[in-house]
Amino acid sequence: MPEQIHAEQGHADLIVTGGRIYTSNPAHEWAEALAVAGGKIVAVGTDAEVRALAAGSTAIVELDGELVLPGFSDGHSHLGLGGGQAAWELPILPTDTKEAIFEKVRAWGADLGPDEWIIGGIVGATVMDEIMNTDDLAALDAAGGGRPVLLCDDSMHNRWVNSRALELMDVGADTPDPDGGTYVRDASGALTGVLQELASAVAEAAADASVADPDSRNRVSLKTALETLNSFGITSVQDAATMEYSWKALSSLEADGEVTAWVVGSMPARNFIEAGTVGEDLFAIGEAHRSTHVRPDFVKFVLDGIPMTRTSAMLQPYICHHGHDDPGFTGSPLWTQDELVEALELCYDRGYGGKLHATGDAAVRLVLDAVEVVRRRHGFGPIFQIAHVEFVDPADIPRFAELQVVPDASPYIWYPSVIQDSIAKQIPEDTVNSSWPTKDMIDAGALLSAGSDWPCALPSPDPWTGLETLVTRRNPDPAVEGTLNASQRLTIAEAIAAFTRNPAAAMGLADVTGMIREGLSADFIVVDQNLFEIDPGTIHKTRVKQTYFEGRKVYDLSDALAADGDVPAPLAAG
Missing domain, CATH: 3.10.310.70 (Diaminopimelate Epimerase; Chain A, domain 1)
Incomplete structure (x- = not known):
């Protein structure tokens, strides 16, 4: 049965019909039309059922067969x-x-x-x-x-x-x-x-220190970030490390009605690569700027560095390059288990989730061990995420679902970036070849969630490149041969879930956005090709034609073309 509810006033503000609507709702995946009232979705069903909600004031968008998807969720981005x-x-x-x-x-x-x-x-x-x-x-x-x-x-x-x-x-x-x-x-x-x-x-x-008016500059930076996200169809985002300047800029934009995505912040518990206040003082700043669309709901913990500089905490030794290299060197985590357990208990006390950067498999295990301790003590409560789940020992994969820990994956990092070339110089080949176990995570019941890590790896938060590589495990550039751990390919539906409902749930927005379902925010996009009918190797060419946030159009490709032609372009050749 199609799902359908009626708006309180008996009619819709907006109806979208004439396309193919993929809802990312496992209970009702496809529909012909949707209706919006008061910024929320009030009906999803057949054309006839939804048109019954039309009144004289209802705006009707007649599509020409295009695919409609939920607004995408970017589970890991650096907006500032x-x-x-x-x-x-x-x-x-x-x-x-x-x-x-x-x-x-x-x-x-x-x-x-x-x-x-x-x-x-x-x-x-x-x-x-x-x-x-x-x-x-x-x-x-x-x-x-x-x-x-x-x-x-x-x-x-x-x-x-x-x-x-x-x-x-x-x-x-x-x-x-x-x-x-x-x-x-x-x-x-x-x-x-x-x-x-x-x-x-x-x-x-x-x-x-050289910037004369940092507040004005930062406001432009954050507004540009939101506009960029919208241009790629992204309507909810978890900022991976939200410093004081971002809270102030987002608060200013919110006051003027210019926040065009749900923004969940992650506040560093310790000193971060951006200078500024961290820890308890930053938590207080975040809370002071909490608003409808901007939510200081997570603490950021950095457990190790990155494999390219041999600062990831690994279970197996790094590759030796010189005679003086320690053949047993595996890197070291930045936290002890006792320190991390104490920090995660703060999340229980304060009602925060935890976003934990752990690029090495030893760091991943350290996080899982600490989460196991606090889950046993206090039960299931806060959301904990591990970014970036590149290297995970097979024995630890079932623990993500068992402990309700979210794997926060960044498919952009493996292709088409050059990061993999640098990683291969430091990490043993068998470890690289078994990296990014995305399919195993899903099969084990974990809530696999994708994030761009923008501006890391690539110069934009383009989700279509990341979505393609989840499906193909290949570089979108046909000149680059080979696949990376091909057994981990996802289906189109699994990959879309990793960019819609899963990260929305992972950032605490399951009851707000992530699907085209009645009662949720009217966040949806219209794209120029049907992902279910094309060669998966061409997904990266997808263009967003319109983006709607709370039922309001916040991006239109035709308007962008008419203005200056400055529109998102594919990040990969082909």
Whole structure:
């Protein structure tokens, strides 16, 4: 039976019909039409049933057979960083060579004052691997023309700066490394300009100090982030590390009715790669800015680093490259189990969920062990997520469902980015070949949820590339051969769930959005091809024609084309 309820006033504000509606609701997957009243979905069913809710004031959208989907949910995005890059910064592709980067820095600086910072990204992990000595620092100095340069890498954990930036950071040859970070030096001890982990926060703080009106700038950054999400069909998002500036900017946008997605924040418990307040003080700031659409509901915990810099906590040793390498080196977690258990109990006490960054399989196990302790003590309560579930020991896969821990996957990271090439230099081949066990997670009953990790890996939060790679396990670029752990391919329906209802539930919005179902927010999109009928290798070419948030159209492809032609483009060839 089609589901249908009537609006309180007996009619709908908006009816959408004439297309194929995939609801992502397992109880009622397909429909012919939907109706909206008061920002919520009030009917999903046949054309005749839904049209019965029409009145003289009802707006009717007549489609021409297009596919309608729930608004997508991005379970892991960095809005301030992504929006800031899109609004203000030098765009660099992760496939750019060092020479191409130097030329882009030189050209960008030509329009800046002599002391203005050149900030940009994203630098590919393979380029970061090649920065070994002061020759590259000198080349970046020359490209900057005396200006400070700060470039982000594709993990967002590391930065590449020039000598002028190091000077403004007050970092010299004898400066000790900060806690949790490294000023990378060459064999002679000279600084190379590469900053790892929390050393990046020192550079970010120096660059932030140069901004004359940070509140206005940040407001533009966050508004740009929301507009970018909408252009890709995303209507709910979990910000993966929400700092004070983001809370203030989002609150300002909310006051003006300009928040066009559900935003769930994650507040770092300890110092993060962005400089600023963390822990209890940040929790208080988040709560002060809580609103209808902006929700400070999660705490962010960083358990380890990233495999490219050998800072992930692994069960098996890293690959040795030099005679002096420790053949037993596996990296170390940043938390002890006792510390983590105490922190997770805070989530129970305060009613927060936990988003836990754990890229290595040893870090994943540490999280699962700590969650098991608190679940036994207190029962099932807070939502806990593990990002990014790249490396998971097979014995730990069933524990995700057993402990109700959400695997927060980032399919963008494996393809089409260059990160995998860098990972393969550090992680043993058999571990890489068994990575990202997405199908096993689903089969074991886990709530697999996808997130872009924007602006990490790729320069936009494009969900269509990530959705395709969940299905194909191949790079969308046909020039790149091979598959990654092909046994883990998902069906189209499973992949759509990972981008709609699953992340919505994972961020605590199961009763708000994620499906086209009566009573939920009227968040839906119209796309230009039917994902169920096309070659899965062409999913990345999908374009969003319209995005609706609470029944209001917040993106229209035709309007964007008419305005300036600046519309989302495929991230991959083919």
